[in-house]
Amino acid sequence: MSHEPDRSAVLDELRAVFGADEVLAGDASPRHLKDWSTASGGTPLAILRPRSTDGLARMLAICNAHGQAVVPQGGLTGLVGGAVPGEGQVVVSLERMNAIEEIDLGSGTVTVQAGAPLQAVQEACHEAGALLAIDLGARGSCQIGGNVSTNAGGNRVIRYGNTRDSVLGLEAVLADGTVLPMMNRMVKNNAGVDLKHLFIGSEGVLGIVTRIVLKLHPLPRGTSTALVALADFDAALSFLRHAQQSLSGQVSAFEIMWREYLDVAVATNRLRRPFAADYPVYVLTDMHCGQPETDARRFETMLEQAIEAGWVLDAAVAQSMADAEALWAIRDGIAEVLREQAPTLNFDVSVPVGRIGECVARMRANLERGWPQLQALFFGHVGDGNVHVVVCKVPQDADSLHAIEEAVYGVMRDYGGSVSAEHGIGVLKRDWLAYSRTPAEIALMRTLKAALDPRGILNPGKML
Structure with missing residues (x-):
């Protein structure tokens, strides 16, 4: 942003248009201050709770006009701080946009609003006789919009793919309030560039996903x-x-x-x-x-x-x-392990499947050599190359944390892997993105960001 917004003017205009029910004071709900990660933020200026895409579009138009930073939130189950607000930023919570609009068994699709909890959609589809293949441990709390915005992986990737592979179409709102109604319902649609992929896995920095069309599968017997x-x-x-x-x-x-x-x-x-x-x-x-x-x-x-x-x-x-x-x-x-072993340092990396064993052995050796007093837990999804590492009860000084991260990410880089297999980059992995992406790739990401969000209001400081 080129200048600091007049926050009192932003708040006054939002309240005048939407009222106190949809515009809460920043300290009205502490649960919006953190996700499941260790990232720390600040007190937001306001918490916006739109009921519709049109309402969200008008909210973003007001914020964009003032240069007011906006942080989209789903179920707050992320592990990289991607939904944690900074001081004076505006939170947009999609929790009220939670409708399951249509289950179409003939076409094999379900159409949902972004705030619908994953488990609620799974159960509705199951009751209708179909399988929604997206599945992860946070199913009871996470929201479909968050799953799409982080391209969540989970337990069924080996057969059904990441969240991206289940998305046929979506609707997104840009920073200036422009609505992109890309609600495709077909498996085959090559009419130009498939723009939905700009928003899947982009963690809300390019636009806010509001509605999604998801592919369904036959229900296993x-x-x-x-x-x-x-x-x-x-x-x-x-x-x-x-x-x-x-x-x-x-x-x-x-x-x-x-x-x-x-x-x-x-x-x-x-x-x-x-x-x-x-x-x-x-x-x-x-x-x-x-x-x-x-x-x-x-x-x-x-x-x-x-x-x-x-x-x-x-x-x-x-x-x-x-x-x-x-x-x-x-x-x-x-989830219970993370709470019991806190503070933890959590890694979500991927390497070619055939190299997982030696990669884990090298990571384990690095950690045991440098921090023999710490316990490291390894688990993951073998079929897609995803390894999770939890280092328990870690010291909280910056030097130690950085050194432990280097001990893991350095090995991952040697194997041509990724610093984030399924959790995203957020704020906690931003400084390590260059271990997985070239300068040219990162520059192109920033070009896209500047084109779609020229004032830089959407989730600033996250990913890029």
């Missing part, structure tokens, strides 16, 4: 689930290839957990240990079934072959939905 124990990552990789081939690409989750993560997750969440013995590596895998009885036998045969081949050392196969939920509770227990 059943699911086969197992937690298996393995000797090392190479065995997990062999097991993945075997499972994909044996099940004709029907593997719908393949979650890896190194021993330390499983131990901490089980203890923190007071869960039942799945095996009597300890193993170096665990994989939670499942298959969405079309013919439950036949496919369940195929799944068990696949496991038996993996045991015979020596890749799998032990296996716990879910015999009921409750069993499956108990196994998934281990993997989904990360």
